[in-house]
Amino acid sequence: MxxxxxxxxxxxPVAIIDKVLNPxxxxxxxxxEFVDEEVAMREAAKAMLTRENPTIFPGPQxxxxxxxxxxxxxxxxxxxxxxxxxxxxxxxxxxxxxxKINPEVEINPNHPNLTIWHNNIKACIFIGVHCHYANVAxxxxxxxxxxxxxxxxxxxxxxxxxxxxxxxxxxxxxxxxEIAKQVKAELGK
Amino acid sequence: xxxxxxxxxxxxxxxxxxxxxxYLLFEAPREKFFMTGSEAVKEAxxxxxxxxxxxxxxxxxxxxxxxxxxxxxxGYVGVYFxxxxxxxxxxxxxxxALAGARTITTTSGPGTxxxxxxxxxxxxxxxxxQLVLMARGVNAPLSIQxxxxxxxxxxDTGCMIWYAENAQDLFDMILAGFVVAEKPAVHVPLxxxxxxxxxxxxxxxxxxxxxxxxxxPYDPTKAPMPVIDxxxxxxxxxxxxxxxxxxxxxxATHASWQFEVRAAIERSRPYAKHxxxxxxxxxxxxxxxxxxxxxxxxxxxxxxxxxMLKDEEGIEAxxxxxxxxxPFPYEELRAxxxxxxxxxxxxxxxxxxMEREITKWLYGYSNAKIIGAPxxxxxxxxxxxxxxxxxxxxxxxx
Numbered sequence: 001m002x003x004x005x006x007x008x009x010x011x012x013p014v015a016i017i018d019k020v021l022n023p024x025x026x027x028x029x030x031x032x033e034f035v036d037e038e039v040a041m042r043e044a045a046k047a048m049l050t051r052e053n054p055t056i057f058p059g060p061q062x063x064x065x066x067x068x069x070x071x072x073x074x075x076x077x078x079x080x081x082x083x084x085x086x087x088x089x090x091x092x093x094x095x096x097x098x099x100k101i102n103p104e105v106e107i108n109p110n111h112p113n114l115t116i117w118h119n120n121i122k123a124c125i126f127i128g129v130h131c132h133y134a135n136v137a138x139x140x141x142x143x144x145x146x147x148x149x150x151x152x153x154x155x156x157x158x159x160x161x162x163x164x165x166x167x168x169x170x171x172x173x174x175x176x177x178e179i180a181k182q183v184k185a186e187l188g189k
Numbered sequence: 190x191x192x193x194x195x196x197x198x199x200x201x202x203x204x205x206x207x208x209x210x211x212y213l214l215f216e217a218p219r220e221k222f223f224m225t226g227s228e229a230v231k232e233a234x235x236x237x238x239x240x241x242x243x244x245x246x247x248x249x250x251x252x253x254x255x256x257x258x259x260x261x262x263x264g265y266v267g268v269y270f271x272x273x274x275x276x277x278x279x280x281x282x283x284x285x286a287l288a289g290a291r292t293i294t295t296t297s298g299p300g301t302x303x304x305x306x307x308x309x310x311x312x313x314x315x316x317x318x319q320l321v322l323m324a325r326g327v328n329a330p331l332s333i334q335x336x337x338x339x340x341x342x343x344x345d346t347g348c349m350i351w352y353a354e355n356a357q358d359l360f361d362m363i364l365a366g367f368v369v370a371e372k373p374a375v376h377v378p379l380x381x382x383x384x385x386x387x388x389x390x391x392x393x394x395x396x397x398x399x400x401x402x403x404x405x406p407y408d409p410t411k412a413p414m415p416v417i418d419x420x421x422x423x424x425x426x427x428x429x430x431x432x433x434x435x436x437x438x439x440x441a442t443h444a445s446w447q448f449e450v451r452a453a454i455e456r457s458r459p460y461a462k463h464x465x466x467x468x469x470x471x472x473x474x475x476x477x478x479x480x481x482x483x484x485x486x487x488x489x490x491x492x493x494x495x496x497m498l499k500d501e502e503g504i505e506a507x508x509x510x511x512x513x514x515x516p517f518p519y520e521e522l523r524a525x526x527x528x529x530x531x532x533x534x535x536x537x538x539x540x541x542x543m544e545r546e547i548t549k550w551l552y553g554y555s556n557a558k559i560i561g562a563p564x565x566x567x568x569x570x571x572x573x574x575x576x577x578x579x580x581x582x583x584x585x586x587x
Binding site: 022111137 | 315372373374376411412413414415438439441442444445446448449451452455456458459
C-alpha cells in the first residue's frame with residue numbers, strides 16, 4: 001500500500017499498484033487520502049520538524065531566476081529551511097553523472113537513494129523539480145528508503161510522495177511557512 | 190516579444206478565437222457535414238491550434254496527411270513538411286514536440302512498424318504528440334486493406350491509445366486528445382486509432398463546430414520535462430540523452446522511468462472520462478446476458494448484430510464499446526458485464542489481441558464464457574449476419 005518505505009526491491013508506482021491518483025484542485029494527498037491543503041501542510045511540517053535530518057531538495061524551477069515566481073520561491077525556500085531546521089541539497093541537474101554524484105552536496109533523480117542514505121535523511125521536500133524527474137525519484141525513494149517524502153508542486157502534484165501539495169505558488173508557500181511556524185511552536189522546537 | 194500569458198491570448202496564430210476545450214467539444218453550435226474520416230481529421234486539426242505536422246504518404250492515411258498540408262497552405266498549421274521515411278517522420282515529430290510544438294502526424298500498417306522504435310521513445314521523453322493511426326494490414330503478403338493487427342503491437346509502447354468508431358468519434362477524439370495528452374501530469378503521446386478505409390475513405394454525416402474557434406495553444410512551460418530551449422535556463426542543459434548508459438544511472442531509474450510513463454497513463458483516466466463522456470459506451474439491453482465487447486468498426490457491426498438478434502430472433506444483447514485501450518477501462522467493463530453469460534469479442538485481426546485484453550481484465554471478475562469471435566482480417570469485412578450466426582451457433586450447441 002501507499003505508505004512509508006522501504007516498500008521493496010522495485011520502484012513503487014502508487015498510481016499503478018494502489019490506483020492512487022493526484023488530488024483534485026483545492027485538495028492535497030496524504031498517503032492515499034485526499035485531505036484539505038491545511039491538514040496536509042500541518043502533517044508535512046510535523047514530519048519535517050520531528051524526523052531526522054530534514055532536507056529540502058530544490059530543483060531547477062526555483063534554482064534559476066527564469067520567472068518572477070521562481071525568484072520569490074527561491075527566497076521562500078531559504079526561509080522555509082530556516083523555519084524547519086532543514087538542510088538544502090539541490091537537484092540542479094537531471095543528467096546522469098559519471099561515475100556518480102557527490103551525495104554530500106547534490107541529489108540526482110537517477111539515484112536519489114544515494115543522497116538520502118549518505119545523509120540519513122528521514123524527511124524531505126521536493127520543490128521546483130520538473131514533474132517527470134520528481135516522479136522517477138519518488139518511486140525509487142519509497143522503494144529503497146524510509147524517507148518521508150513531501151512534494152510541493154506548482155502543477156498537479158505527485159502521488160508518489162507521501163504528501164503532495166498541488167498548485168503551490170508563492171502565496172501557498174507563504175501559507176506553508178506560517179503553518180510551519182505554528183507547528184514548530186506547538187512542538188516546542 | 191509578447192508578454193501575454195496563454196490565458197490572456199484571445200486569438201491563436203491563425204486568427205481563430207480561442208475557446209475552452211469544454212466549449213469547443215460540448216457547447217459550441219454544430220452543423221452537419223458529409224465527409225470522409227480523412228476530411229474529419231483535417232477539420233479537427235483546423236480547430237486544434239496545431240504548431241507542426243510531419244507527413245509520409247502511406248496508404249490509407251495519405252489523404253489525411255495531404256489535407257493537413259492544405260491547412261498549412263491556408264495558415265492553420267505552423268510548420269508542415271514531408272519526412273524521408275516513416276522512421277524519419279516519427280523522429281522529426283519528436284523534435285518538433287521536444288521544442289514545445291503541438292504536433293500531429295498520421296500513419297498506418299507497415300509504416301507504423303518501420304517507425305516503431307520511436308513510439309516508446311516518444312512516451313519516455315514525455316511528449317504529447319498525437320498520432321492518428323488508420324489501421325491497416327501488416328505484411329506479408331502486403332495488404333493495404335483494413336486490419337488492426339498493428340494496434341496489438343502498440344498496446345505497451347507507453348502511449349495512450351484511444352479507438353474511434355467513426356468519423357464523428359475521430360473528430361472529437363483528436364480535439365480532446367490534445368487536451369488530455371497535454372495535461373502536465375499526463376503528458377504522454379496519444380495514438381488515436383481508426384479503422385482504415387472503413388472510416389478513412391467513406392463518407393458519413395458528422396456534426397462539427399464553426400472553424401473560427403479553436404483550442405487554446407499548447408503551453409510547453411508546464412511540461413514534466415524541460416522543453417529544449419538553447420537560450421533559456423532551466424531548459425538549456427537538463428534533457429537527458431535518449432540513450433542512458435546503465436553505468437551512469439541505477440537500473441532502478443530505468444524501471445522507475447517506465448513505471449512513471451504507465452502511471453502517467455493512469456492519471457489520464459479522469460480527464461479522458463470527462464472529455465470522451467466516459468471510457469466506454471453501451472448499446473442495447475443493459476441487462477442482456479449476451480454481450481459484445483469491441484472497439485472501432487467492430488463495435489459498429491456488433492450494434493447492427495444486436496438489432497438483428499432482437500428483431501429477427503427475439504434475443505437480447507448489448508455492445509460495450511471501448512473508447513480507450515490505454516488506459517484500459519477495466520472498472521467500467523467489469524461493471525457492464527456483470528449479467529453476462531456470453532461475451533463475444535469481434536475483431537479485425539487474426540491474433541485476437543482484444544480477446545486477450547478482455548480475458549485478462551475480467552479474470553476473477555466474471556464467470557461469463559469469453560468467445561473470441563468472429564475474427565476477420567486482411568481486408569475482409571465483418572457483416573452483421575456473420576456475427577449473428579456466430580452467436581446463434583454458439584448458443585445452439587449449448
